[in-house]
Amino acid sequence: MLRLALVFLKIGVAAYGGGWTIVGIIRTEIVGRAWMSAEEFAKLVAMAQITPGPVALNAATLVGYRLHGLLGAAVSTLAVVAAPVALSLLIGGFFAKATKSGARLTEALKTGTIGLIAMTVWAFAPAAVSSGLNVAIALTAFAVSAFTRINPLWIILGSGVIGAATRAFLG
Amino acid sequence: MNDTSPPVKRPGFFSIFGFFFGISAITIGGGYVMVPVIQRALEKRGWLPEDEFYDLFATAQSVPGPLALNTAMFAGRRVAGLPGFLAAFLGILLPPFAAILLLAALLGAIGDWPVVQGFLDGAFAVVPGLTAALAFNMIRKRRWTPLRAVMTVASAVAITLAGTWAVPTFFAVVAVSAFAERKGAC
Numbered sequence: 560m561l562r563l564a565l566v567f568l569k570i571g572v573a574a575y576g577g578g579w580t581i582v583g584i585i586r587t588e589i590v591g592r593a594w595m596s597a598e599e600f601a602k603l604v605a606m607a608q609i610t611p612g613p614v615a616l617n618a619a620t621l622v623g624y625r626l627h628g629l630l631g632a633a634v635s636t637l638a639v640v641a642a643p644v645a646l647s648l649l650i651g652g653f654f655a656k657a658t659k660s661g662a663r664l665t666e667a668l669k670t671g672t673i674g675l676i677a678m679t680v681w682a683f684a685p686a687a688v689s690s691g692l693n694v695a696i697a698l699t700a701f702a703v704s705a706f707t708r709i710n711p712l713w714i715i716l717g718s719g720v721i722g723a724a725t726r727a728f729l730g
Numbered sequence: 731m732n733d734t735s736p737p738v739k740r741p742g743f744f745s746i747f748g749f750f751f752g753i754s755a756i757t758i759g760g761g762y763v764m765v766p767v768i769q770r771a772l773e774k775r776g777w778l779p780e781d782e783f784y785d786l787f788a789t790a791q792s793v794p795g796p797l798a799l800n801t802a803m804f805a806g807r808r809v810a811g812l813p814g815f816l817a818a819f820l821g822i823l824l825p826p827f828a829a830i831l832l833l834a835a836l837l838g839a840i841g842d843w844p845v846v847q848g849f850l851d852g853a854f855a856v857v858p859g860l861t862a863a864l865a866f867n868m869i870r871k872r873r874w875t876p877l878r879a880v881m882t883v884a885s886a887v888a889i890t891l892a893g894t895w896a897v898p899t900f901f902a903v904v905a906v907s908a909f910a911e912r913k914g915a916c
Contacts, residue, residue, distance in 0.1 A: 573897040574794040579861045581796065584896060591894045605854035610833055611758050612826025613796035620830045629831070636827060643795025644819060647803050665792065667908035669872060671900045674885030676865045680858065681890045687858035696852065700859025705866045712758050714860075715853050722852020723845045 560627055560634060566592075567619060567638035574615065574643065575672045581615035581639075582607070583679025589622055590682075599625070601686060608715055616640070692725060741777065743813040749775070750802050750821030755829075764798035768805065777809045798822060881907045 566588050574581045582604060589595050595603075603625065607617035616636060623635025687697035696718045704711050741749075753771060757764045765787065772778040778786075786808055790800035799822050806818025840846055872878070885903040892899040 569897050572794055573900045574796070575900075577797040577864075579857075579864055583861070587896050588894055601854045601857075602850050604857055605850040606830075606833055606837065608857075609758065609853055610826055610829045611756060612754050612822070612829065613764065613798045615796045616799065616823065617826050617830050620827055621834065624831065624834050632827070632831065636823070640795060640799060640819075640823070643793055643800055644803065646793045647790075647795075647800060647807075648815070661792075663908055663911045664904075666878065666911055667904045668792070669868070670878060670881045670885050670907040671889075671904040673865065673868055673872075673882050674889035674903055675896070675900060676861060676868065677886035678890040678892075678896060680861045680865055683858040683861060686854065693855040696855040697859035697862075700856035701863045701866075702859075704860055704863035710763060711856070711860055712763065715856050718856045719849040719853035722855065723849040726844045726848025726851070 560631065563623060563626060563631060564634050564638045567623075567635045568641055570619070571639045571642040573675070574639070575668055575675065578614040579679055580672060580675045582618050583675060583682055585615070585618050585622060586682050587678065594626060595622070597686075605719075609719070692721070696721070740810050741775075741814075742810070743817045746806050746810055746814050746817035747821045750806070750818045751825055752821075753802075754798075754822045755825035765801050768798070768801060772805060772809075778805060782808070877910055878907075881910060 570581065570584050570588060573584060586600055586604075590597050590600055600622075603621045604614075604618060607614050607621055610617045616639065619639040620632045620636045623631035623633070625631075627634070687693055700711070700714050700718070703709050703714050749771070750768075753764065753767055757767050769780065769783045769787075772783060773780055783805065786804040787801055790797065790804050793800050799819070802818040802822045803815050806814035806816075806821075808814070810817070837846070881903070885907070888903060889896050889899050
């Protein structure tokens with residue numbers, strides 16, 4: 560349980576770049592430590608994205624719940640937001656004002672964040688090529704969210720329905 | 731009454747809590763969906779004008795953590811100080827927490843049904859595409875210099891290979907590239 564808290568504290572500190580980057584880090588930490596299989600984690604991510612609220616928080620809550628029940632869910636959720644909350648309290652509204660060092664730090668963070676998202680893509684890419692249907696869904700999801708302003712939720716729900724229908728009719 | 735007082739009465743803890751609780755409970759899809767919703771709702775209430783919101787949003791991005799949560803906390807503090815900060819934190823956090831536990835319990839009961847399995851498999855299949863699109867957009871929107879290009883490629887390779895060392899590697903990359911940017915500027 561303590562290790563769960565420490566891992567999520569660490570994830571929270573580097574949680575730059577929004578939800579999906581954080582989900583990528585969570586995956587690397589949890590699957591990398593063999594606390595959960597890749598398939599189990601995939602199912603959990605699917606649940607996290609169809610539940611209201613930030614996807615990263617949902618994923619953290621679910622991992623904690625799966626590993627240590629209700630208490631684990633509370634611990635992982637609070638641990639993952641501890642660093643953000645502390646930092647938000649500490650720095651005022653002054654930090655991101657367009658100072659020269661602020662701009663430099665922003666650029667450096669962008670460099671690191673693109674690195675993190677690359678890791679996330681790499682981590683989830685094998686799932687996309689596991690079947691022809693999954694390849695098609697992943698390509699559609701990419702095209703729609705890269706080139707249109709359609710809410711990704713519709714792609715997620717649509718793909719879920721396609722997945723359910725395929726399973727129901729083809730077994 | 732003098733003309734420096736804000737035009738709207740400062741909202742209290744519970745009205746801010748209720749405000750963010752409502753948004754968090756009905757908005758599915760993470761930060762990039764929630765942030766615009768929060769912005770419009772704040773403006774509609776007269777709590778925060780749009781330009782100030784985007785200043786806060788920029789600050790929220792310089793702190794680690796879920797974007798929607800950070801933005802809400804900064805907005806809550808801007809509107810009502812520390813109570814607003816706490817109200818936003820709890821308001822964003824509680825609905826998904828409760829929803830997740832309910833869903834987990836529900837899936838414990840019906841999770842083995844083939845249709846449910848198929849739905850989850852399908853919903854997960856979008857993740858590689860969504861994350862790739864996110865990377866694509868970040869790469870497209872950035873102002874590139876040769877230095878940044880080299881550093882970013884190195885960063886992507888290093889962090890991907892780092893496994894559970896990804897977090898320390900991330901900070902090493904940020905430190906090195908902050909240093910390199912300074913050298914480049916001088």
